[in-house]
Amino acid sequence: MEVCYQLPVLPLDRPVPKHVLGRRGAICLTSSPVLFGGPAPRQLSKRRGAVSYDSSDQTALYIRMLDVRLKAPLYTPERVERERAEREKSKERYERTQRRQHTQFCTDFRPLQWCFGVVCAARTDAVGSEAEQPVRSVLSFQKNLHSSHLSRNHTHSTHHTLDQEYVGQAKCLLRKVGSWSFDIFLFDHLSNGKSLVDLTLHLFSEYGLIKLFQLDHLKLRQFLVMVHQGYRSQNPYHNSLHAADVTQAMYCYLQEPQLSESLTSFDILLGLLAAATHDLDHPGVNQTFLIKTSHYLASLYQDTSVLENHHWKCAVSLLRESGLLSHFPFEDRKNLEKRLGSLILATDISRQNEYLSEFRAHLDRADLHLNNSQHRHFVLQMALKCADICNPCRPWHLSKLWSHKVTEEFFNQGDIERRNHLDMSILCDRNSNSVDKIQIGFMSFVVEPLFVEWARFSDTPLSHIMLGHMASNKYKWTHLPQADLREPTQSTSSKTLPQGGLGP
Ligand SMILES: Nc1ncnc2c1ncn2[C@@H]1O[C@@H]2COP(=O)(O)O[C@H]2[C@H]1O
Structure with missing residues (x-):
């Protein structure tokens, strides 16, 4: 069995030990205590990694073993059996959900398939055989989801990531999620590159949205994992870290008194969803590039807000695919999808002047009334626009x-x-x-x-x-x-x- 292992974190409330200060590099590892320099325990068949640490104020110390893999039978038979049972239960539940969703879907998934390059020619060509298509070929994201270590983490299945200390650090950092100097890069490290998933989950639970909207925890997590995977990690900028950063900024704006006193829970749900999904499947090139290379997305959206339309459609596809809101009344779902589009489309930077002129005009006339739902929506659009380009305003x-x-x-x-x-x-x-x-x-x-x-x-x-x-x-x-x-x-x-x- 291959196990991902990470080191315990040294206590935060003690001074940095002498043997750690000034040291960096490979270390030996046992299953629990950290040994600096001692011989490697026999059960380690492989080790690779480095310790990196950070002590900006001499009280906080982050220490991490990077990419260490052991081949060690760390599980007892009871534990293996318990985890197998958990896996079975979770798999059954997941499959039940998917069967239920499959009967509910009657939407066109083409944008979804295109954006992830899943070839489903048979489905679009042969209408007659559509009903026989297996669910997996339609629901492209599920394929990714099944193989994702992110989705496996919560079921504690075969690849058990012994990451608890890091999780502790990440949780600690989340206490400062409302701070403008929140370090999303650090948080991303501590959450193993899934800052978008962890941060958004945290905000949903902080706002009580899960209870309020009766969201299924598993579906929510799966949805967020799909969103995370829907971003292209090879993009230097437009990746899921940017989405996490925008979501954190959006949270800061939602906390501002004017908004927090007037927004409804539905507005907040929408604002967070929009922030997390606003750049989904960004190809790492801009609209001009897509137009001049006659990309199919440019013709699909007639050269207008090409990327933003695509991000929106991807977000809607994922919402439907995850079934996260499948228990909402149809009208509410439609309304949410429409408003989500209107928020994401507002991030088209080429339309900045339109929005800005309208905003300015409202402020000049002092006629923005946040008890008016349209005005609230407009303010949410402006908030998302600010969150999207707020990076020059960070420390x-x-x-x-x-x-x-x-x-x-x-x-x-x-x-x-x-x-x-x-x-x-x-x-x-x-x-x-x-x-x-x-x-x-x-x-x-x-x-x-x-x-x-x-x-x-x-x-x-x-x-x-x-x-x-x-x-x-x-x-x-x-x-x-x-x-x-x-x-x-x-x-x-x-x-x-x-x-x-x-x-x-
Ligand atoms: N720091 C930055 N410097 C220059 N351009 C930026 C910066 N941050 C964001 N942008 C641009 O602002 C745009 C906002 O919309 P996009 O995310 O499509 O693409 C973004 C970038 O083109």
């Missing part, structure tokens, strides 16, 4: 990382365009653009105008903190020497541990 150490990630994605697109002799898209040519110039332009022309209006609307400490960070970040991009603006190296960036460095 420098986080903002800088996002800036490099988004620029890398732009430049990757430019490289493809160059190789294929296509016109270079704006900001995508690495030979004539630089991250600092892109940031200064983006902040001045896109971010600042939006956040100035948002501060007029909400006028809270947070809105001013965001403007403060943006001004200070812009100053840094303008004045710091190039060496300080470079992307943090592997050893100091979030790729290992994001904050505070790693020691020598």
Whole structure:
């Protein structure tokens, strides 16, 4: 049996032990205590990894064994039997749910199949044989789900991830989820790359949405795992970490007094769902690229909000596929799907001026009344727009990382365009653009105008903190020497541990 193993975390309330400070590298591992330097226990047939740790304030210490795999019979027969029974029970329950959903679905899953490259020609061609198609061929995401370690974690099945200490750290960090300086990169590490799943689950339970809307916990988790998997991890920027970041920002905005005092639970449910799904299956290139390469999505959505329409359709597909809201009355589901689309479509950055002018006009006339459901929806749209492009308003150490990630994605697109002799898209040519110039332009022309209006609307400490960070970040991009603006190296960036460095 192959077991994923992670190390216990050293206690947070004690000083960093001398033998840990200043050390980094491979260590030996036993099933419970951590030995630094001792011989490897005999049952370890394989070990590989490194310890990385972070102690930014000398009281907190994160320590992690990366990618360690053991071949060790750690299970007792009773435990194996108990877990087998749990697995069986969970499998039965899952299959029952899927059988029920299959009889309920009468929707067109084509966008879903396209976006994940599942070939279902038989299904679309042969209408007569549609009823005979197996569920799996239609529900493409389930295939991914079955093989996902994320979906297996909660059933404690064969690959038991001994991750409890990390989970403890992640839970600890979640207590600060409402803080604007919440470190999503660190949280992503602590949650094993599934920050979007864990964070959104946490927020759902924090708001009591699970109870209130009688959501099935298993379906919710499966839905979020599918959302996580629906993002392309190879994108430097538009991946599920960005979605987690936007969801966390959205939560901060939902907590602002104006909103928290007026939004309904349905608004909150919608706002969180929209944030988590707003960039689903982003291909890592922009709309211009899709149009000039005659991509099918461009023709499907007639060159208008191509990506946002696609994100929306993917989100709807996943909602239906998971059956998360299958117990809602039909009208409520329709309403939610429609409003979800309207929120996601608002993130089309090429329509920024439309939304901003309307927002400004409302503020000038002081006629936004949040007891009006349409006005509440409009404010949710503005909140999601802010959350989507809030990275320049984060503290420098986080903002800088996002800036490099988004620029890398732009430049990757430019490289493809160059190789294929296509016109270079704006900001995508690495030979004539630089991250600092892109940031200064983006902040001045896109971010600042939006956040100035948002501060007029909400006028809270947070809105001013965001403007403060943006001004200070812009100053840094303008004045710091190039060496300080470079992307943090592997050893100091979030790729290992994001904050505070790693020691020598
Ligand atoms: N820090 C940033 N610098 C430059 N552009 C950005 C930055 N953050 C977000 N964007 C752009 O803002 C856009 C918002 O919509 P998208 O997510 O489609 O694509 C995003 C990027 O093109």
